[in-house]
Amino acid sequence: MTAVTLQHIYKTFAQDTASGQRGVAAINDLSLKIASGEVLAVLGPSGCGKSTLLRIIAGLTQPDRGEVFYDQDDLRDIPPEQRGVGMVFQDGALIPHWIAERNIGFFLFLRHREDELPERITRISQITGFGLETLLERRPGQLSGGERQRVAVARALARDPRVFLFDEPFSNLDARLRAHARVELKRLLREFPVTSVYVTHDQVEAVALAHRVAVMRAGRIEQIDTYQALYYNPINLFVATFIGTPTINLFEGSVEDHRWQGMHFGGFPIRTDLPEHDKVILGVRPEGILLTGDEGVPASVLSVMPYFPERFNLIEVDGGGEQWHITAPLETVVTPGETVHCALDPEAALYFDARTGQRIG
Numbered sequence: 001m002t003a004v005t006l007q008h009i010y011k012t013f014a015q016d017t018a019s020g021q022r023g024v025a026a027i028n029d030l031s032l033k034i035a036s037g038e039v040l041a042v043l044g045p046s047g048c049g050k051s052t053l054l055r056i057i058a059g060l061t062q063p064d065r066g067e068v069f070y071d072q073d074d075l076r077d078i079p080p081e082q083r084g085v086g087m088v089f090q091d092g093a094l095i096p097h098w099i100a101e102r103n104i105g106f107f108l109f110l111r112h113r114e115d116e117l118p119e120r121i122t123r124i125s126q127i128t129g130f131g132l133e134t135l136l137e138r139r140p141g142q143l144s145g146g147e148r149q150r151v152a153v154a155r156a157l158a159r160d161p162r163v164f165l166f167d168e169p170f171s172n173l174d175a176r177l178r179a180h181a182r183v184e185l186k187r188l189l190r191e192f193p194v195t196s197v198y199v200t201h202d203q204v205e206a207v208a209l210a211h212r213v214a215v216m217r218a219g220r221i222e223q224i225d226t227y228q229a230l231y232y233n234p235i236n237l238f239v240a241t242f243i244g245t246p247t248i249n250l251f252e253g254s255v256e257d258h259r260w261q262g263m264h265f266g267g268f269p270i271r272t273d274l275p276e277h278d279k280v281i282l283g284v285r286p287e288g289i290l291l292t293g294d295e296g297v298p299a300s301v302l303s304v305m306p307y308f309p310e311r312f313n314l315i316e317v318d319g320g321g322e323q324w325h326i327t328a329p330l331e332t333v334v335t336p337g338e339t340v341h342c343a344l345d346p347e348a349a350l351y352f353d354a355r356t357g358q359r360i361g
Ligand SMILES: Nc1ncnc2c1ncn2[C@@H]1O[C@H](COP(=O)(O)OP(=O)(O)O)[C@@H](O)[C@H]1O
Pocket: 013, 014, 015, 024, 025, 026, 044, 045, 046, 047, 048, 049, 050, 051, 052, 053
């Protein structure tokens, strides 16, 4: 297994615009250390540089500046055939006119080790519980989307990768297939631990598969930590709003007499060194606002959305110009138009500088 280290990576692409070419910074001073055997998930909005990051780690794209190391070795000094990178893309990228067996065994064939292939395929099938053997004679066009992605995973694994890179591999599958594929992959990664980077836009997938999650924005890593830490301890508004579904509630307010005061909620003690009247945004996740009897802030119910597997109702309310979401137990019966009363749990409140978005409490 291999630790992967990135040091101050920069990558700019020239892009054509109406007024000529301009440089787009796809990766902007990114440093990262992935431990040997770690699975790192990468989340971030479209265009933030996730695929470019993977290609740089794979050695497929040269950074303008900065270094990539596999253990102690600079990636530029490792010949491509010794890098041992297994990649799985969104569309599988299988060779269309080859049967699955040849696709899976490609690297073993190259190294004249094709006699190892049947045993590997059996082993992968055993671990995933998925009948890979039944697909071996088929070409990619004769496989379903889910089957193609499993063949792509098997192909990447069959070559004994040092580093496993996934670029939204299951994003084209429907939710049920995606859940299956995720469980199989989790089993595979437990059996064959490989240092992995997993780009996804599915937070459930990130939580399920990864030890740590990196949140990217505009070519940088904003925060990297366990999902739980990102959820409860985001360093800024971007991470706070990006992580967590349903999304965190935000309330505008200011510092008044060392307390945070908003339009409806307020009176919560806040860091004492903040200047009076400073604008501060309070963030609270939907489970941090509670429905109270008839005390608390009155608000009118806009919508009620049951989340059966998670056992809650997501209730959207309007309190005289401010709107927020509450997660209440499924048994809570409220109807749109009804007035409810809400209290905000100050323990669940996160405070952000309204100007910079940085977390301040
Ligand atoms: N080969 C390329 N040529 C020009 N621009 C590119 C190229 N690859 C990526 N980009 C640009 O770099 C930025 C990051 O792209 P990408 O890494 O694909 O983002 P993501 O995978 O997060 O959606 C985008 O603005 C994209 O348009």
